Amino acid sequence: MGMQSGGSFGERTDALLDRAAAACDRNGSRLTDIRRHVLGLVLESGRPVGAYDLLDRLRGARKGAAPPTIYRALDFLLEQGLIHKVERLSAFVGCMQDEATHDHAHHDHRVQFLICSRCSRTVELDDPSIAEALAAAAARHGFQAQRSTIELEGVCGDCAAQAG
Amino acid sequence: MGMQSGGSFGERTDALLDRAAAACDRNGSRLTDIRRHVLGLVLESGRPVGAYDLLDRLRGARKGAAPPTIYRALDFLLEQGLIHKVERLSAFVGCMQDEATHDHAHHDHRVQFLICSRCSRTVELDDPSIAEALAAAAARHGFQAQRSTIELEGVCGDCAAQAG
DNA sequence: CCCTAGACGTTATAGTATAACGCTCTGTTG
DNA sequence: CAACAGAGCGTTATACTATAACGTCTAGGG
Numbered sequence: 001m002g003m004q005s006g007g008s009f010g011e012r013t014d015a016l017l018d019r020a021a022a023a024c025d026r027n028g029s030r031l032t033d034i035r036r037h038v039l040g041l042v043l044e045s046g047r048p049v050g051a052y053d054l055l056d057r058l059r060g061a062r063k064g065a066a067p068p069t070i071y072r073a074l075d076f077l078l079e080q081g082l083i084h085k086v087e088r089l090s091a092f093v094g095c096m097q098d099e100a101t102h103d104h105a106h107h108d109h110r111v112q113f114l115i116c117s118r119c120s121r122t123v124e125l126d127d128p129s130i131a132e133a134l135a136a137a138a139a140r141h142g143f144q145a146q147r148s149t150i151e152l153e154g155v156c157g158d159c160a161a162q163a164g
Numbered sequence: 165m166g167m168q169s170g171g172s173f174g175e176r177t178d179a180l181l182d183r184a185a186a187a188c189d190r191n192g193s194r195l196t197d198i199r200r201h202v203l204g205l206v207l208e209s210g211r212p213v214g215a216y217d218l219l220d221r222l223r224g225a226r227k228g229a230a231p232p233t234i235y236r237a238l239d240f241l242l243e244q245g246l247i248h249k250v251e252r253l254s255a256f257v258g259c260m261q262d263e264a265t266h267d268h269a270h271h272d273h274r275v276q277f278l279i280c281s282r283c284s285r286t287v288e289l290d291d292p293s294i295a296e297a298l299a300a301a302a303a304r305h306g307f308q309a310q311r312s313t314i315e316l317e318g319v320c321g322d323c324a325a326q327a328g
Numbered sequence: 329c330c331c332t333a334g335a336c337g338t339t340a341t342a343g344t345a346t347a348a349c350g351c352t353c354t355g356t357t358g
Numbered sequence: 359c360a361a362c363a364g365a366g367c368g369t370t371a372t373a374c375t376a377t378a379a380c381g382t383c384t385a386g387g388g
Contacts, residue, residue, distance in 0.1 A: 032335070051375070064337060071376065072336075087251040088313055090344095090375065112298065114307045127301045133294045134276065134316055141287055142321025143278045149252055149315040152298055157306025196366070215344070228368060235345065236367075254344065254375095 009040045016043055016094075020082050029080065037061065038073040039094070042083050047121050048091030086113055086122060087149050096124045110148075116156035118163070123156075173204045180207055180258075184246050193244065201225065202237040203258070206247050211285050212255030250277055250286060251313050260288045274312075280320035282327070287320075 009017065017040055021031040031039070041057050042049055055070045062069070074092060077083040083092050097111075112125040130150060138145045171178030181204055185195040195203070205221050206213055219234045226233070238256060241247040247256050261275075276289040294314060302309045 030334090034336080066338065067376070068338085068378090069336075087315075112301065114302055114305055116307070117310060123305055123307075125301055125305070127297070130294065130297045130301060133291070133297050134314065137276065137289055137291045137294060138278055138316050138318060141278055141289070142324070143280070143287075143316065143318045144324055145316055145318045146281060147317045149313060149317075150298065151251075151313040152302050152307065152309055153311045153313075154302060154307045154309045160306070160308055194365085198367080230369065231345070232347090232369085233367075 008037075009044055013040055013043045020080075023082075024080060027080075029076075034058075034062070034069065035073045035076050038070060039077055039082055042077070042092055043094040048086045048089045048093050048115075050089075050091050054092070084111060084113070084124070086115065086151060088115060088151050088153060089120070093122055093124065097126055112150040113152070114156070115151060115153045116159055117153050118155055118159035121156060172201075173208055177204055177207045184244075187246075188244060191244075193240075198222075198226070198233065199237045199240055202234060203241055203246055206241070206256055207258040212250045212253045212257045212279075214253075214255050218256070248275060248277070248288070250279065250315060252279060252315050252317060253284070257286060257288065261290055276314040277316070278320070279315060279317045280323055281317050282319055282323035285320060 008014075017031075017036055020039060021036065024031040037058060038054060041054050051067070051070050051074060054074075055065055055067065058065045058070060074083065074085075077092075078085060081095055083094055085092055093113075095111075110126055110128065110131040112127060112130055114123040114125065116122070131148065134148060134150070135145050171181070173181065181195075181200055184203060185200065188195040201222060202218060205218050215231070215234050215238060218238075219229055219231065222229045222234060238247065238249075241256075242249060245259055247258055249256055257277075259275075274290055274292065274295040276291060276294055278287040278289065280286070295312065298312060298314070299309050
């Protein structure tokens with residue numbers, strides 16, 4: 001009677017985890033306890049989280065956790081398109097795209113992030129025009145596009161309102 | 165009578181270094197020996213170079229060089245817009261935009277990189293439509309844009325021709 | 329039963345970046 | 359001139375990010 005299925009996170013997070021588990025089942029991969037736990041931690045935080053932050057939190061439940069523990073889980077979740085890496089922050093965020101509207105595993109090359117340099121909150125965009133403009137420029141230079149990193153650092157509306 | 169002004173690099177690189185020095189003079193900053201040397205190393209390599217690679221090369225001429233030596237120089241060169249950082253590679257490349265056509269210090273938010281995952285060569289683009297599409301999307305979300313990272317990993321034409 | 333492949337534990341290490349402190353040099357300002 | 363302030367750099371130590379390598383366990387297939 002482990003807690004992994006009933007839910008150790010908030011209601012909304014647990015629902016997302018269940019959907020992620022179902023998606024993994026469907027494509028023949030397994031959302032194990034550790035992977036589910038790490039995904040839960042990423043989703044709950046609601047902002048980019050570093051690998052070692054996640055490790056600290058994971059250790060609350062799993063004493064033996066070490067860097068490879070967390071990086072393996074993160075690699076899996078990245079492959080499944082369940083999380084993204086924000087390169088500028090060396091940090092990870094949950095993928096906010098709805099399963100109904102896209103294919104987790106194949107939209108990595110299309111995502112963009114807006115990162116607030118004050119509060120570090122990020123917004124995930126999926127604007128096709130940006131991705132297409134970049135892909136077109138790449139094609140003009142003979143490049144075959146694989147994965148893109150599109151991140152914009154700036155000040156979010158809330159922070160701009162607070163501080164001018 | 166040090167070698168720093170006469171030129172220790174190729175003819176083309178030395179010309180670029182002289183222009184960089186002039187640009188620094190104009191805005192009140194100083195391209196010191198170390199900074200000039202590091203910029204020369206970046207320009208000569210013609211591809212993204214890691215900080216510790218640069219450190220090794222710098223040590224050929226400066227025995228005492230340590231990580232802060234190289235990172236200080238890189239920070240300065242980034243601020244001046246004389247080099248860029250390729251986030252996906254944690255590596256640095258010389259800025260390839262011509263001074264005549266743009267302002268080094270203010271085009272950081274506009275640059276894009278195409279990175280070949282086979283040979284790791286990179287192409288610097290300055291396509292306004294991409295930057296504008298991203299800036300427009302940011303504005304729609306209430307973001308004030310500051311700096312952007314736009315990188316596309318793929319296979320360059322040469323490598324595609326060689327390996328199918 | 330044996331074998332394999334995936335997942336994970338564990339230890340060690342590689343790779344990237346910065347903190348902190350002090351020295352020197354240069355230009356300035358009393 | 360003496361005192362000071364700031365830039366640049368030397369130096370040591372450390373923090374932070376990520377992976378290598380190898381062993382163990384387990385589930386499923388033959």
